[in-house]
Amino acid sequence: MNYKLKKFILKTKSECIQMGVAVKITETPRKTMVLLSNNDSNRVVLVSYQSNVLGEPCMYAYLVNPKKYEWARHEGFSLDQMLELEAEKVFVEIDSSKIPQYLL
Numbered sequence: 060m061n062y063k064l065k066k067f068i069l070k071t072k073s074e075c076i077q078m079g080v081a082v083k084i085t086e087t088p089r090k091t092m093v094l095l096s097n098n099d100s101n102r103v104v105l106v107s108y109q110s111n112v113l114g115e116p117c118m119y120a121y122l123v124n125p126k127k128y129e130w131a132r133h134e135g136f137s138l139d140q141m142l143e144l145e146a147e148k149v150f151v152e153i154d155s156s157k158i159p160q161y162l163l
Contacts, residue, residue: 061091064108067118067155068093071106075159082162087138094123097162101125104158105150120158121150 060068068084072095075082085094096103103123111117121142127149131141141149153161 060086060093061108063116064091064093064106064118067108068095068106071095071158075162078159078163080159080162089138092138095158095162100163102162104153104161106155106158118155120153120155120161122153122161124149124151 072082072084075095075097080097081099083096083098085096087094091108093106094103095106103125105121105123107119107121108116109119127147128141131144131147131149136144144150
């Protein structure tokens with residue numbers, strides 16, 4: 060996992076613990092993406108460390124729609140293709156500073 064992503068994830072996990080949210084961290088095959096999940100609320104957030112349109116590195120967070128994710132996975136879409144499926148709303152971009160609230 061990328062150093063800056065790991066630092067961000069650990070800070071976010073700490074904030075979740077303070078709010079009483081038990082968070083599971085799942086690494087992905089990509090070193091710049093991590094899944095955060097709350098089994099109690101069945102919510103999953105994908106966190107990605109990537110460049111913005113200006114080429115500057117940024118943290119992005121996406122709320123995962125589990126039903127649409129399973130549909131896309133069964134249809135054979137890759138993670139990159141799923142991210143591009145904006146019309147299907149598999150991943151909905153959220154404010155990365157509010158991840159703990161989305162996982163409640």
